[in-house]
Amino acid sequence: MPIDYLELNAWHKRQATLLYHFASMPYIKELLERIDALIAFADGLLDERAGLDTAGRALADWRPIDTAGHFSTYAYPALVDFRENVVKSIALRSFEQYRTAGQDQCSRMLDEYAHQMVWASREQEDEFKRLAESVFRYAGLLSDVMYRPSTLDDFSFWYLWQEQKHLFPRMPRFRVRTDVVGVSGQTPPRTGVYVPQEDPMAALQFAWTGGYGELGNTYALNDFGRLALERVGRAGLWSDAVGLQALINEPRHRDLSDIDDVDRANVNLAPSAVSREGFEGRPCRWYFVEMMNDTYEDHDGSYAGTASTATSTRPHRVEAGQRVPQDGWWYTPAQMGSRRYFKKDDTFPSLPGTDFGTVLWIWSPDQSVPKIG
Structure with missing residues (x-):
């Protein structure tokens, strides 16, 4: 029996591109390289500055927490544990197991013990914190995809696309496999990206077969979200900040619990404010989205699109x-x-x-x- 392939709409293609990118092996290996570079930088600082501990405590009345030795004992191990978690995550991919990067615990430890790196120069402290924040941000994008249950919605993907679209001068080609069906709350039949069967506005998800990778509810527009769609159109959701600000400032929407006066006054906050009120989680059935290796679209993803359509019979x-x-x-x-x-x-x-x-x-x-x- 022939497979009925479908084509994703424009926005879903962007979501699939992002999901496969952040879930890819090259991405997590790049994360490991960035962690190694951060650890190497910390090693260099400790080698250079540890000798100042005695003089600092004697002449500048350093507290124990102000010393390089204290950082080495309490903060540095968090970097090593972070690295080991990513190494293990890479190995688990052989068993179709995926998980978050584990950056949050490391970040909290560094915030606690590296809040003021008295033992380093100001330039060294600033550079270390810049590198650490960059690594945590990079890891966080992977973790957002792997977090269960998924909380990514159409606004999340739109915002992420604005940040990351420069990475994709060519858009991968995808096809929707109607013969590979997943269900919310269940382990998917294949590891990869899934699209809701019947809602062109609902968000895609990445799910896996090796444990704890179940498909969750999709996040789709509720009544207020559909009203926002009507007002600004698909292309204006979420870029038409002026139109969305006008919507939330209408008298009948003044009592929306997740939108405050700061949101209403600042046009730049209007899209995120609408998104907080505009979605609801719904269980659904899903189709597998297959990425076609080394095959690309004729455009860069900046076009406007329509709903999902069949490649053979539209x-x-x-x-x-x-x-x-x-x-x-x-x-x-x-x-x-x-x-x-x-x-x-x-x-x-x-x-x-x-x-x-x-x-x-x-x-x-x-x-x-x-x-x-």
Whole structure:
């Protein structure tokens, strides 16, 4: 039986690109190299400055916490443990096991014991902290992908893409495998990226088979999120800060609990404020997203896109009120659980009372009859 391949929409392609990048073996090996460079820098500082401890305590009244010896005893081991965690994580990939980088514990230890590196010069202290912050930020991007349950949503990916898109002058090609199906709360059948079956606005996830890599709920737009989508359009979500600020400042939205007066006054905070109110977690079924090795798109990912479409036969997208062009199962992203069977020449219904804007009915990639009981 031939496989029905689907194509991701533009935003989902960006998400898949980011997820596969941060989950890749080259990325975690680069993290190890950065940790080694940070440790080497710390080694150099300790070798150079440790001899000052005696003079510092005698002449400058250093406390024990101010000495290089104290840093070496209490802070330096946290760097070594961080490195060992990443080394083990690399080895576990052979067993399809993935995990966070473990940077938070190391960061907390350095904050406690390296808050004021009296034993180092100001320039050395500043450089060490700069290198450490860079390593923790790099590790944090990997950890965000591996964290369970996943909390990444469309805004998270949009913000991350603005930061990281310079890394992708060419976009990888992907295809959606409708024959590889995952379910929220369960271990996926294959390690990799998964896309929700029927919601073009819901976020993708990376999941794995080697333990603790279950697919979680997807984060999809709730009623307020769909209202924001209607106001600014897909291209303006989340870049139209002015339009989103106007939305949260409407009188009927003044009581939103996760948006405060600071958010309402600062246009730059409006997108993140809307995102805090605009999503809800939902269980769903997922399709596996296969990355096609050494194959790239003809563009750099800066284009605007549409909903997921089949590469062989492009699924229909028809507005409510129009006639059904083909017998089969259809759904609308304006309503969860909307998948239903229509006959040709029926009329697609509208959804009164929704804030989604124009209601589009989309050909469902799953044309199987649902099981009863």
